[in-house]
Amino acid sequence: MALQDQAEFDAVIAADDKIEPTDWMPDGYRKTLIRQIGQHAHSEIIGMQPEGNWISRAPTLHRKAILIAKVQDEGGHGLYLYSAAETLGVTRDQLVAALHAGSHKYSSIFNYPTLNWADIGTIGWLVDGAAITNQVMLSRSSYGPYSRAMVRICKEESFHQRQGYELLIRLCEGSSEQKAMSQDSIDRWWWPALMMFGPHDSDSTHSAESTAWKIKRVSNDDLRQQFVDATVPQADYLGLHIPDPDLVWNEERGHYDFGPIDWEEFWQVVKGNGPLNRERLDHKRAAWDDGAWVREAAVAHAEKQAAREFESRRTA
Amino acid sequence: MTYSVPDVPGESPAKSDLGEASNVWPMWEIFVRQTRGLAHVHVGSLHAADAETALQNARDVYTRRQEGVSLWAVPSVEIVASDPDETDSLFEVNTKPYRDATAYNIPDEVGHM
Numbered sequence: 001m002a003l004q005d006q007a008e009f010d011a012v013i014a015a016d017d018k019i020e021p022t023d024w025m026p027d028g029y030r031k032t033l034i035r036q037i038g039q040h041a042h043s044e045i046i047g048m049q050p051e052g053n054w055i056s057r058a059p060t061l062h063r064k065a066i067l068i069a070k071v072q073d074e075g076g077h078g079l080y081l082y083s084a085a086e087t088l089g090v091t092r093d094q095l096v097a098a099l100h101a102g103s104h105k106y107s108s109i110f111n112y113p114t115l116n117w118a119d120i121g122t123i124g125w126l127v128d129g130a131a132i133t134n135q136v137m138l139s140r141s142s143y144g145p146y147s148r149a150m151v152r153i154c155k156e157e158s159f160h161q162r163q164g165y166e167l168l169i170r171l172c173e174g175s176s177e178q179k180a181m182s183q184d185s186i187d188r189w190w191w192p193a194l195m196m197f198g199p200h201d202s203d204s205t206h207s208a209e210s211t212a213w214k215i216k217r218v219s220n221d222d223l224r225q226q227f228v229d230a231t232v233p234q235a236d237y238l239g240l241h242i243p244d245p246d247l248v249w250n251e252e253r254g255h256y257d258f259g260p261i262d263w264e265e266f267w268q269v270v271k272g273n274g275p276l277n278r279e280r281l282d283h284k285r286a287a288w289d290d291g292a293w294v295r296e297a298a299v300a301h302a303e304k305q306a307a308r309e310f311e312s313r314r315t316a
Numbered sequence: 317m318t319y320s321v322p323d324v325p326g327e328s329p330a331k332s333d334l335g336e337a338s339n340v341w342p343m344w345e346i347f348v349r350q351t352r353g354l355a356h357v358h359v360g361s362l363h364a365a366d367a368e369t370a371l372q373n374a375r376d377v378y379t380r381r382q383e384g385v386s387l388w389a390v391p392s393v394e395i396v397a398s399d400p401d402e403t404d405s406l407f408e409v410n411t412k413p414y415r416d417a418t419a420y421n422i423p424d425e426v427g428h429m
């Protein structure tokens with residue numbers, strides 16, 4: 001039975017049940033989801049660029065096949081998410097237009113460059129690793145289509161993280177140059193990966209509502225801590241150094257303490273002043289424009305087929 | 317947070333208004349038969365210009381890892397859904413317990429039935 005009003009909506013949220021597209025929902029809930037799922041979808045799509053950058057330069061055919069499969073998965077994630085957003089009464093073309101116009105943002109992490117081959121391992125390990133921490137939480141989110149998309153995505157993300165970490169194991173077993181390349185990579189990606197979890201809970205504007213609606217079920221700082229605790233031993237295994245002089249195990253808390261995050265850098269990248277904000281969006285727009293003839297041809301072909309079918313039925 | 321981006325303090329949220337609702341390609345619902353002997357199950361939706369490309373896109377989006385042996389693509393507009401407000405008349409609950417096998421007590425000595 002579809003929900004009719006605020007009271008029924010509140011009861012479903014309180015019971016930890018799911019909200020479905022035909023249910024009554026508060027305007028703010030719908031708007032928050034459109035914004036969040038839209039940004040999530042855009043992130044998957046723009047996220048294809050930093051790794052796509054290395055497909056033609058993968059060192060072996062095996063690694064190239066893995067990388068193509070991973071980048072293709074990210075495209076798929078974007079499509080599942082646009083579909084989930086469309087159940088809320090917007091269209092994919094609308095969302096894509098908002099991305100192209102710059103009025104919809106995507107995750108800042110994808111505005112950093114991939115400078116060496118080890119970055120492909122580090123992205124899988126840290127960036128997909130941070131994404132998994134978040135997406136596992138989102139698979140329990142209160143909106144049915146979003147949570148179902150997350151379940152599907154998480155299965156594939158596990159491949160992403162493992163292939164990345166395994167790539168780094170191989171590199172770290174290799175020559176001193178390969179090991180140095182890996183260290184350089186973690187030096188550049190560690191802090192941006194921690195920033196992926198967003199501002200501190202105390203500075204997070206949307207968090208309270210999202211938590212009340214059970215869209216978001218764990219706070220930014222708790223997710224970040226969870227990620228750090230899981231990742232430090234993995235860095236140790238690789239023999240890589242985490243670029244944080246304040247990183248230390250806190251026996252009392254049962255967690256790692258870590259140093260302050262450079263929020264100035266974070267906001268600069270969010271505002272559009274990161275290393276590659278401009279290039280990423282330009283590239284996306286150019287790909288869209290270059291593909292216009294394909295979209296038009298597909299529609300023309302479909303119309304012609306339909307007309308032909310109509311004609312043959314009429315004369316039969 | 318992760319893949320969502322916080323508002324820049326002081327930046328107008330009106331900036332995130334969406335333009336006109338439109339889609340160049342119609343939407344299709346995709347069903348996958350996991351293996352012979354099982355029914356086709358809905359897995360999600362996608363956009364495509366026609367039936368042929370809907371199947372090709374479904375292959376790329378929903379069956380990259382041996383998810384199944386057969387695909388259906390159905391135009392979303394062709395799906396007929398029950399009225400969510402009429403759920404009560406369509407799906408009565410608990411008013412006809414006599415339709416349930418467990419409503420009948422059979423003595424243990426009769427054995428499994």
Ligand SMILES: [Fe+2]
Nearest residue numbers: 044073074077
């Ligand atoms: Fe992804």
Ligand SMILES: [Fe+2]
Nearest residue numbers: 074128157160
């Ligand atoms: Fe991924």
